[in-house]
Amino acid sequence: MQGTDQPILETRALGKRFSIGTRFSSEGRRLVHAVDNVSLTVQRGETLGLVGESGCGKSTLARCLVRLYDITEGQLLFEGEDITGKSLAGLRPFRRRLQMVFQDPSASLNPRRRVGDLVAEPLRVHGKLGAKAIRERVVELFDLVGLLPDHVVRYPHEFSGGQRQRVGIARAIALNPDLVVLDEPVSALDVSVQAQIVNLLADLQEKLKLTYVFIAHDLSVVRQVSNRIAVMYLGSIVEEGPSEAVFSAPAHPYSQALISAVPVVETTPGGRRRRIILSGDVPSPLNPPTGCRFHPRCPVAQERCARERPALVEHKAGRKVACHFPTI
Structure with missing residues (x-):
């Protein structure tokens, strides 16, 4: 089932900051810009893949999408209703419809409880089923x-x-x-087991008419499961578009570098893909660069990139890029 006019989930200039400093004093406290000015839409029935290097803010954004983290700025809408500032009581009706699968299954399951009780817990908290019906479910x-x-x-x-x-x-x-946010659900698993879980998620999506936000750093997996892809760098979205379009012709220099690192089997002589090696380290979210956040590592950066931050704008139907000099 693919999309309707109204997105099931939408973020508008969403941001999340964390304050860090000494334990006993607010003096010298600094802000970590974990998620900054993220605007995304997720259509009902699709899988939106979210990719980027470790530390780029993917998991923080995931927790914002299901309101496990309070949002510092911007808006989060679920089926058109603003849930950005809702209290825990106000969020209760949405918890049933907006769920999350965490990266590390060992850490997300209470080791002192039987797994049947762990699965039954949301049914007891949110449902109106009796004990027998819960066991059967x-x-x-x-x-x-x-x-x-x-x-x-x-x-x-x-x-x-x-x-x-x-x-x-x-x-x-x-x-x-209705929607499940999957925060790197296969990254802690062996390759053969990854394939089984990916196939299971696809089967469940078809059977239960689910919508997914699938977060990963393995671009091969994301390409397999996603209808659309959003590429994240240092807390911001730098490119968004249909999965095959982004993989076949990435428009942002960072997307090009990421995709060039994906292993491929060369089938023709002389057909080896050029590997793009980025210089320098990822800047600290405590002190992000001015202008385009990618410009200190960008091979095509110019003076304008250091002083003017590019907006994420649509260049072709469904293709958005945050770059002053996109290859699109």
Whole structure:
């Protein structure tokens, strides 16, 4: 099911800052610009892939999208309703419909509780089911994610990493959500297990009519699962567009460098792809560069890039780039 006119999720100039400093004094405290001026739309039924280097703000943005973090500035809208400043009580109706799968299944599951109880918890908190109906629903969820009924009485340490992630997925879909944010759901797994989880997520999306925001640093996985891709650098979106269009012809210099690093099998003599090596280190979000945040490492940067920050603007239908000199 692909898109309607109104996005299921939308951010407008969303920002998240963290204040750091000494424990006992506010003097000398500094701001970490973790997410800055992010505007995105997610259409119902699609998978939006979010990629970028480690530390670029992907996980922080994920937690903002499901309101696990309070938002410093901008707006977050779910089906057109502004949920940016809603209280915990005000967010309660949205928790059923907006869920998250975390990166590390070992850290996201309480080791002292049986996994059946962990999956049942959202049903007890948000549902109106009796004890028997909850038990039946948990068994049904385990079957959906490829686990056995007798697994419900086991503890997380009795499972493999892939099985623990299946438990996390079962918990996320327990309340029949509309949108699931997946924060690097396969990065902690072996390659063969990654493929199984990716296939499971695709099957669940089709069966349950889910919408995904899929966050990863593995571009090969993102290309496989995503309809659209947003590329993130130092807290901001620098490029957005249809998956195949971005991969086949990236328009931002940072996107070009990322995609050039993806391993490929060369099938023709002399057809080797040029590898783009970026100079320097990623700047600190404590003190981001003026102008374009990428300009200190950009191979095509000019004087304008250091003083003027480019806006994320549409250059072609569905292709947005935040660059003064995009190759589009």
